[in-house]
Amino acid sequence: MTTETRTxxxxxxxxxxxxxxLMIHSLYSNKDIFLRELISNASDAAEKLRFEALSNGSxxxxxxxxxxxxxxxxxxxxxxIEDNGIGMSRDEVIEHLGxxxxxxxxxxxxxxxxxxxxDSQLIGQFGVGFYSSFIVADQVEVFTRKAGxxxxxxxxxxxxxxxxxxxxxxxxxxxxxxIVLHLKEGEESFADGFALRGLVRKYSDHISIPVVMQKxxxxxxxxxxxxxxxxxxxxxxxxxxxxxxLWTRSKSDITDxxxxxxxxxxxHDFGNPLTWAHNRVEGNMEYxxxxxxxxxxxxxxWNREAPRGLKLYVQRVFIxxxxxxxxxxxxxxxKGVIDTKDLSxxxxxxxxxxxxxxxxxRSALTKRxxxxxxKLGKNDPEKYASFWKEFGQVLKExxxxxxxxxxxxxxxxxxxxxxTGSEEQNVSLDDYISRMPEGQDKIYFVVADNYNTAKxxxxxxIFRKKGIEVLLMTDRIDDWMMSQLHNYDxxxxxxxxxxxxxxxxxxxxxxxxxxxxxxxxxxxxxxRLKASLADxxxxxxxxxxxxxxxxxxxLGEQDMGLQxxxxxxxxxxxxxxxxxxxxxxxxxxxIEKLDKEADEDRxxxxxxxxxxxxxxxxxxxxxxxxxxxxxxxxxxxxxxA
Numbered sequence: 001m002t003t004e005t006r007t008x009x010x011x012x013x014x015x016x017x018x019x020x021x022l023m024i025h026s027l028y029s030n031k032d033i034f035l036r037e038l039i040s041n042a043s044d045a046a047e048k049l050r051f052e053a054l055s056n057g058s059x060x061x062x063x064x065x066x067x068x069x070x071x072x073x074x075x076x077x078x079x080x081i082e083d084n085g086i087g088m089s090r091d092e093v094i095e096h097l098g099x100x101x102x103x104x105x106x107x108x109x110x111x112x113x114x115x116x117x118x119d120s121q122l123i124g125q126f127g128v129g130f131y132s133s134f135i136v137a138d139q140v141e142v143f144t145r146k147a148g149x150x151x152x153x154x155x156x157x158x159x160x161x162x163x164x165x166x167x168x169x170x171x172x173x174x175x176x177x178x179i180v181l182h183l184k185e186g187e188e189s190f191a192d193g194f195a196l197r198g199l200v201r202k203y204s205d206h207i208s209i210p211v212v213m214q215k216x217x218x219x220x221x222x223x224x225x226x227x228x229x230x231x232x233x234x235x236x237x238x239x240x241x242x243x244x245x246l247w248t249r250s251k252s253d254i255t256d257x258x259x260x261x262x263x264x265x266x267x268h269d270f271g272n273p274l275t276w277a278h279n280r281v282e283g284n285m286e287y288x289x290x291x292x293x294x295x296x297x298x299x300x301x302w303n304r305e306a307p308r309g310l311k312l313y314v315q316r317v318f319i320x321x322x323x324x325x326x327x328x329x330x331x332x333x334x335k336g337v338i339d340t341k342d343l344s345x346x347x348x349x350x351x352x353x354x355x356x357x358x359x360x361x362r363s364a365l366t367k368r369x370x371x372x373x374x375k376l377g378k379n380d381p382e383k384y385a386s387f388w389k390e391f392g393q394v395l396k397e398x399x400x401x402x403x404x405x406x407x408x409x410x411x412x413x414x415x416x417x418x419x420t421g422s423e424e425q426n427v428s429l430d431d432y433i434s435r436m437p438e439g440q441d442k443i444y445f446v447v448a449d450n451y452n453t454a455k456x457x458x459x460x461x462i463f464r465k466k467g468i469e470v471l472l473m474t475d476r477i478d479d480w481m482m483s484q485l486h487n488y489d490x491x492x493x494x495x496x497x498x499x500x501x502x503x504x505x506x507x508x509x510x511x512x513x514x515x516x517x518x519x520x521x522x523x524x525x526x527x528r529l530k531a532s533l534a535d536x537x538x539x540x541x542x543x544x545x546x547x548x549x550x551x552x553x554x555l556g557e558q559d560m561g562l563q564x565x566x567x568x569x570x571x572x573x574x575x576x577x578x579x580x581x582x583x584x585x586x587x588x589x590x591i592e593k594l595d596k597e598a599d600e601d602r603x604x605x606x607x608x609x610x611x612x613x614x615x616x617x618x619x620x621x622x623x624x625x626x627x628x629x630x631x632x633x634x635x636x637x638x639x640x641a
Contacts, residue, residue, distance in 0.1 A: 007156075007168030031136055031187075033270060035196070036203035037129030038081045038179060039211060040265045042068045045085025045177060046209045047318035049147055052086060054317075059086075059147040061175055067210045070200070070240075072191040077183045079137075079190050083209075084176040087146040090155045093167060097130065097142065097157055129268050134161035136190055137181035143170060144177040197240050206246035206262045208316075210239040245316055247290040247337050251278050263292045266311055267335045271295045274387055276336075277372045285360055287340035291369060293376075294333060297390045301333060308332040310365075313339040326362050330397040330409075331369055333390075338365065363404075370408040377412060377428070385426060388414045392425065396477045400484040410488050416451060416472040418460060423451040427471065429488050435469055442494040442502075445471040447479045447563050453619045458549035459496045465547050470496060479563035497618065499557040501545055518542055518586035525584070525595040532607040533582060543583035550588040551614045553580040562620055582611060602638075605631045 046066040053059045069082045088096065133140045138160060145154040154172025159165035181190075189195055193216050200211050215238050246254060246262045263273040273292040280288045291310075300306040309324035309332075316339060326338055342357045377384040388395075398409040410429055417427040419435065432443060444463065448454035454472040463470050473482070485493055519542040529540040538556065546552060555561065559578040560568075568575050584591050590610065597603040612628045622628050 007166055009164055009166045032199055032203070033129075034132040034135050035081075035190075035199050036261075036264065037132050037268065039068060039200070039204045039207060040268065041130060042081060042083035042085060042177070043204075043207045043209045043265070044321070045083050045087065047085075048321075049084075049086040049175075050318055051320065052147070056148070059175075061147065063174070067212050068207075069212045069237075070196060071214065072193070072196065074188070074191045077188060077191055079181040079183060079196075080178060081181075082176065082178040084174060085147075087149075087175045087177055088144045088155065089146045089149065089153070090167070090169070092146070093142070093144060093155045093157050097159075097165070131161070133179070133181055136183055136187040137161075138184045139182040141180040141182070142177060143172055143180070145172040145175050147175040149175075200240045203261055204265070205241045206244075206258060206265065207241055208243060208245040210243045211241045212237045213240050214238075245313075245339075247278065247288050247339060248316065254278070262290075263335065266337065267292070267294065269294060269296075269335075273335070274383060275372065275376050277368060279368065281364070285340070285342050285357065285364070287338060287342065287361060287364075289336065289338050289365060289368065291334055291336035291365070291372065293372070293387060294335060295386070295390075297333060297394075301391075301394060304329060304332075306332075310334070311337045312343075313337065314343050315339075315341055319343075325358050326365050327369065328362070328366060328398070328402050330394055330401050331366065333394060334369060366402065366405060367408070370405055370412070373412055374408065381426075385414075385424070388425060393475050393477055396475065396481045399481060406485075407488070410485075415445075416454070416474065417469055418455065418464065418472065419469045421455075432469060432471060433489055433491060436491075437468070440468065441491060443471065443488065443491050444468065444494050444496050445473055445482065446496050447473045447482065447561055449563060449566075449619045450474055456617075457497070458546055458552045458614070458617050459554075461547040461549060462501070462545045463496065476563065476567060479561040480567075483561070483564065495555075495561070496545075497553075497561075498555045498559065515542070515544060522584075522586050522591075522595060525591070528603065529582065529584070529607055532604045533611055536579060536611065537582045538579040539581045541581060541583055542586055545583065546585035546588070548588075549585060549614075549617065550590040551582060551584045551610045553611075553614045553618055553620075554583050555580055562618060582614070584610075602635075605635060609635065 046068070049059060050066065053064075063084060066084060069080075071080045071082075072078065073080075140159055140161070142157040143154065144157070145151065151171055151173050152169070154170040156168045156170040157165060158167075183190055193213065197213065200213075204211060215236050246258060259276055259278070260272045263276065264270065267273075272295060274295045276290065276292045278290045298306075307322045307324075309322040310326050311321055312319040312323035312326070323338070324332075327334055338361065340357075340361065342361075343355065373384070373387070376387065392414060395409065395412060399406050402409065413429060414425040415427050415432075416423055416425050417432065419432075420427060429443065446454050446457050446459055448457060451472065451474050454474055460470055473479075482493060482495065487493060522542055526540050526542065530537070533540065543552065545554075556578065559580075560575060565575050586592075590606075594603065594606050594610070597606060609628065609631050612622055615622065
């Protein structure tokens with residue numbers, strides 16, 4: 001029974017009307033999903049009640065038979081989905097049903113493309129499944145009461161999916177939530193028992209909570225064979241879904257379609273998962289895990305504080321959503337379920353943080369995920385490339401966070417390379433090592449702000465000449481990541497922009513002799529450059545790295561990289577002072593001309609122009625661009641005179 005009292009009208013967020021319009025039209029080609037989303041929400045509500053009732057049995061209110069009921073009225077053109085789960089208070093209704101995707105709304109709108117398939121996948125990433133009701137309904141009513149509250153504190157929410165919603169107090173005897181959809185013209189097919197049963201079995205058969213509908217009336221006939229239309233028939237309820245937790249079933253009995261629908265249920269994603277792994281482990285520890293890799297990253301992937309984690313069950317009893325203790329932060333994109341016998345039913349987040357079994361499960365599940373990704377990279381490079389585009393930068397947090405699995409994580413890394421000549425990050429460290437020439441014992445790499453800066457770096461000239469592959473790293477996290485790494489497969493990492501290059505094995509005796517002679521001949525030039533650039537450089541020396549460029553800047557082995565320095569400065573962090581080494585190419589005409597320059601003022605101008613150009617080629621910003629331009633213009637005028 002429901003009796004409404006106080007009613008208020010509230011406006012949605014400014015963007016919500018636009019958002020609802022876009023969402024409804026983006027998902028119009030797949031209208032069925034609204035039912036899946038509403039059933040999934042009802043299932044979550046029932047599981048949350050079950051968990052809360054572990055410590056407060058009175059929340060059941062003498063009704064421990066948890067279920068989801070679906071009913072319809074063809075004449076009134078309504079569809080009702082009702083659960084006896086945890087329910088919502090008035091404040092919770094305003095928070096959850098009056099705000100779409102919370103702080104992510106603006107970002108959501110900015111990412112909509114106008115393409116139905118892409119937008120529907122994006123919508124799923126923002127957790128706005130409830131609002132899919134408006135695809136088929138022109139009015140949605142919600143009657144709800146939170147378990148434990150008196151009947152008088154029920155809430156009635158109603159909206160037409162436009163600019164506002166109304167909310168009122170209502171007398172509601174039973175706990176839980178009842179959603180009434182007033183179907184649009186032309187959507188009467190959703191007020192049909194057979195159609196609804198088909199949709200439930202298709203999308204929600206795996207739900208562990210029973211989904212109940214009234215049995216369809218069987219027509220009766222009189223002695224003359226005429227249908228008795230006026231005869232009253234008492235209809236019984238029947239469970240439509242299998243109501244068996246999917247992860248408890250044998251893998252051989254589960255189809256790919258069932259796995260995909262279960263993923264959509266737990267993730268509220270409209271797209272299919274990229275891959276999954278279903279495992280049952282017995283022995284010292286007993287647990288079942290069902291882990292999914294999403295196809296696309298959620299909008300809040302880079303918010304390290306955003307809710308994340310697996311659904312936790314203990315002996316098939318739901319404990320909590322988003323149990324984040326079972327996977328490290330760099331795997332925060334994973335979705336799935338963990339069911340174990342090795343934790344107590346009264347577990348809490350505080351207890352989880354102190355339980356030794358959690359650490360064991362975390363270690364096992366982390367290795368499981370990494371092995372799954374390694375297998376994907378080996379067996380399906382195309383799918384793995386898709387994964388890497390979405391989650392590669394997050395995975396790069398791993399080597400610093402998870403030392404025990406560092407080798408496995410590095411095996412998953414993909415980079416651009418001078419070998420491929422493509423911006424696509426598709427070269428693994430194993431690929432690189434397999435192509436190393438005999439005698440090479442280092443993995444060479446360069447870090448830059450973008451691909452063009454990296455591939456055109458003057459530091460790569462000697463490597464191209466010698467036919468040595470260099471990895472091109474352009475993600476913002478790369479400089480920081482490489483500062484945490486020393487070697488892979490007994491091969492040391494070497495930043496080609498730092499320290500002395502040790503390419504003796506790749507040099508002929510003749511080349512070494514020529515370089516030594518050049519260094520002797522230009523010793524005077526080196527000293528003049530040191531004097532001119534004294535405030536800016538740690539040293540000046542003849543280079544072994546360049547073939548085409550006149551000069552380059554080289555950082556010390558322990559100096560902070562340019563990319564990392566820029567990130568820290570942007571964050572307002574203090575960065576240590578450091579000066580680069582200025583290396584010049586003795587075979588370049590500009591260096592030869594500089595050596596012969598007798599006018600010291602002109603020599604200084606040329607030296608500074610070359611120094612600033614070397615910085616620009618490395619992707620740095622000039623400290624004094626105006627002075628650089630003035631010097632360059634002065635030299636241009638002298639040349640044109």
